[in-house]
Amino acid sequence: MNETLAQSDPEFVKKTFAAIAGRYDFANHLLSGGLDFLWRRKLSRLVARRHPVDILDLATGSGDLALAMSKACPTAKVVGADFCLPMLEMARRKRVRHLIQADGLALPFHDESFDVVTMAFGLRNMADWGAAIREAHRVLRGGGALYVMDFSLPDSEFVLKFYRFYLHRILPGIAQWATRRRDAYEYLGKTIETFPSGLVMNALLKSCGFKCEPPRKMAFGAVSIYCGTVD
Ligand SMILES: C[S@@+](CC[C@H](N)C(=O)[O-])C[C@H]1O[C@@H](n2cnc3c(N)ncnc32)[C@H](O)[C@@H]1O
Numbered sequence: 001m002n003e004t005l006a007q008s009d010p011e012f013v014k015k016t017f018a019a020i021a022g023r024y025d026f027a028n029h030l031l032s033g034g035l036d037f038l039w040r041r042k043l044s045r046l047v048a049r050r051h052p053v054d055i056l057d058l059a060t061g062s063g064d065l066a067l068a069m070s071k072a073c074p075t076a077k078v079v080g081a082d083f084c085l086p087m088l089e090m091a092r093r094k095r096v097r098h099l100i101q102a103d104g105l106a107l108p109f110h111d112e113s114f115d116v117v118t119m120a121f122g123l124r125n126m127a128d129w130g131a132a133i134r135e136a137h138r139v140l141r142g143g144g145a146l147y148v149m150d151f152s153l154p155d156s157e158f159v160l161k162f163y164r165f166y167l168h169r170i171l172p173g174i175a176q177w178a179t180r181r182r183d184a185y186e187y188l189g190k191t192i193e194t195f196p197s198g199l200v201m202n203a204l205l206k207s208c209g210f211k212c213e214p215p216r217k218m219a220f221g222a223v224s225i226y227c228g229t230v231d
Contacts, residue, residue, distance in 0.1 A: 008125070008126065008127045008128075008191075009127070010083070010103075010126075010127050013084075013125045013126075013127075014083060014084050016181070016183075016184045016187060017061070017084040017086070017087050017125075017184075018084055018085070018086040018087070019181055019184065020179045020181050020184050021062070021084070021086035021087045021089065021090050022086075022090070023178055023179040023180075024061065024062050024087065024090065024179075025062050025064065025090070026178055026179075027175055027178040027179050027185075028064075030174065030178055031171055031174060031175065031178075031185075035218075035219060035223075036064075038218075039120075039149060039218055039219075039223055039225075040064055040065045040068045040120065040149075041068055041072075042216075042218065042225070043065065043068075043069075043118065043120065043147055043149050043225055044065070044068040044069045044071070044072035044073075045072055046147065046216075046225065046227070047069055047072065047073060047116050047118065047145075047147060048069075048072040048073045050115065050116060050145060051073075052073060052076050052114075052115035052116040052144075053075075053076055053077065053115055054076065054077050054079070054113060054114045054115050054116075055069055055073065055076050055077070055078045055079065055114060055115065055116045055117075055118065056079050056081060056107075056109070056113075056114045056116070056117045056118070056136075056139065057069065057078060057079065057080045057081070057117075057118045057119075057120075058081050058082075058104050058107075058117055058118065058119045058122060058132075058136065059081075059082055059104060059119050059120070059121070059122020059123070059125065059126070060080030060081060060082045060087075060088070060091055060096070060099070060122075061082055061084075061087045061090070061091070061121075061122070062087055062090035062091050062094065063080050063090065063091025063092075063094050063096035063099075064094075065118060065120045065149075066078050066079075066080040066091065066096045067094060067095075067096060069118070070096075070097070076115075077098060078096075078097075078098065079098040079099075079100060079114075080096050080098065080099045080100070081099075081100045081101070081102040081104070081107070082099075082101065082102070082122075083101060083102065083103045083104070085101060088101060104119070104122065104123075104126050104132045104135060104136075105126065105127065105128060105131050105132055105135060106135070107135050107138075107139055109139045110139075111138055111139065112139070112140065112141045112142070113139045113141075114139050114140055114141065114144060115140070115141055115143075115144045115145075116140075116144060116145050116146075116147065117136040117139065117140055117144070117145075117146045117147070118146075118147045118148075118149070119132070119136070119146070119147070119148050119149070119150075120149040120150070121149065121150055121151070122150075123148050123150060123195075124150050124151065124191045124192070124195040125191065129196070129204060130204065130207070130208055133146070133148075133204065133205060133208040133210070133228075134208045134209070137208055137209050137210065137228075137230060140230045141230070142230055142231060143229070143230065143231075144229070144230045145227055145228065145229045145230070146205070146210060146227070146228045146229075146230075147225060147226070147227050148201070148205075148225070148226040148228075149223065149224070149225045149226075150195060150197075150223070150224065150226075151192040151195065151197075151222060151223055151224075152192075152195075152197030152198060152201075152215075152217070152221055152222065152223065152224040153192070153193075153197055153221070153222075154220045154221035154222055155198075155221050156220070156221070159220045159221070163220075163222055167188075167189045167192065168186075168189050171185055171188070171189065172185045172186050172189070175188075197215075197224060198215055198224065199215070201215065201224070201226050202214075202215060202226060202228075205226060205228035206228075208228075209230070210228025210229060210230065211228065211229045211230075211231070212226070212227065212228050212229075213226075213227040213228075213229070
């Protein structure tokens, strides 16, 4: 990894995802043991319960969550937005219908345009988490909800020990084989260690104007879904 670049530097993030775009899905499914399908399905079902009309999947990447939500909410319009064109190209090939190149920190949408905004494994990569959450709040209608799904650190010390071993010692090696870009996955481990999780994330959401539901933990707490609602 180029240590001269800050982890959250947007140009570094864009270049990193552009470099792995073609192998991103394969690496995802391999490194999560296929669990990422279940995580996206769970989030899609939570979203469907709200019967949204307009959904924004921010940092949509290769579009798997946008597709899962289109299936779970067949009458909704799901817009996928991402600032990395090669990732959007992967989503386009999978026939995600509404795609737009956009920066999560300055969304090209009017206030109160969506009923639900989702960010799956995206917020962690953004340069300013608070600014991105406030942008999501701005584009949400009253009664709408933001769902953030991302990696978190398991509460149990025992599980955490194994998780860290996998994350920092095993995963970069497998990723090197799968994507030829070990640095991208060393970056992943670093961002997971510093990203707010659990009640710290809820405090951040509250400071940006959301009311929070208790975090939903999956995979022994290695992945969490946070939900913030707008009055
Ligand atoms: C780990 S991928 C997640 C993709 C997808 N949501 C998923 O669940 O597989 C992170 C994505 O966030 C995008 N991203 C990072 N910062 C962004 C920003 N400021 N605005 C828009 N997209 C951003 C990257 O381009 C990348 O496609």
